[in-house]
Amino acid sequence: MKETPGEITNLLLAWNNGDESALNRLIPLVYDELRKIARQFANRQCTQLKNAFQPTVIVHEAYTRLVDEERVEWRNRAHFYGIAGRTIRRIIVDEYRKMKANKRGGDWEQVSLGEVDGAALPRVDLLALNAALEMLETWDERKFRITELRFFSGLTNREIAEVIGASEKTVEREWRSAKAWLYRELTRGAAL
Numbered sequence: 065m066k067e068t069p070g071e072i073t074n075l076l077l078a079w080n081n082g083d084e085s086a087l088n089r090l091i092p093l094v095y096d097e098l099r100k101i102a103r104q105f106a107n108r109q110c111t112q113l114k115n116a117f118q119p120t121v122i123v124h125e126a127y128t129r130l131v132d133e134e135r136v137e138w139r140n141r142a143h144f145y146g147i148a149g150r151t152i153r154r155i156i157v158d159e160y161r162k163m164k165a166n167k168r169g170g171d172w173e174q175v176s177l178g179e180v181d182g183a184a185l186p187r188v189d190l191l192a193l194n195a196a197l198e199m200l201e202t203w204d205e206r207k208f209r210i211t212e213l214r215f216f217s218g219l220t221n222r223e224i225a226e227v228i229g230a231s232e233k234t235v236e237r238e239w240r241s242a243k244a245w246l247y248r249e250l251t252r253g254a255a256l
Contacts, residue, residue, distance in 0.1 A: 076138035087131065097145065098123045102152055104218045126151045142223040146209075149217025153194075156216075160190045188250050196249045200242065207242035210235055 072093055078086035102119035129151050138144055188196075201208035209228055213219045219227070221235045228235070 072141040072144065073139075076140065076144055080138050091127070094144065094148075095123065095127075098126060098148055098152075101145070101149060101216070101218050102126075122152055122155055125155050129155075140226065142219060142226040145217050145219060145223070146213050146227045149213055149219070153212060153216040157190060157194045164191070192250060193246075196246055199249065200245060203245075204242075206230070207238050207245065210238050211242045211246070214239060 072090065075086045075090040075093070079090060099119045102122040126148055130148060136147060197208060197211065200211065206228060210224055213224045213227060221232045221239070224235045225232045230238075
């Protein structure tokens, strides 16, 4: 089902105001987009992770967590997808941690981060990426949010700008800086 501009925002605001029927109308509109976010993440990954993280399972778990979230004051569509991306990241990292523990070592393929200035970023363990993101959050929360919104939510620069209340140029600049920081952090000691 294709959403119309503003429809998701209106339903989120109605849900905030206690309209339970708004949630029932909202879910069909966001379900496909949540699947797309989960599928995009899985498709960027190695075969092991693609097979382990079924988008439908991830979306159902994310949906359950989002519906149970009572402290969120939903502002708009981009805000919703930003929170959904963070929820999906936590689900994926938790599941990866369980899978890796069950395998007890062995060779795990690594996740792809894309590129920085045309150069491919190293493939890294998902837990190393998560640890680096947590460090980035303490160093610069805005760079962290931009990274999370791009990598786990698949939001565009325009949508990210809307979520964080900044210009698209700022988002572009901060994203370049965040990628460079992640590259340095994740390759630290790799040449030793």
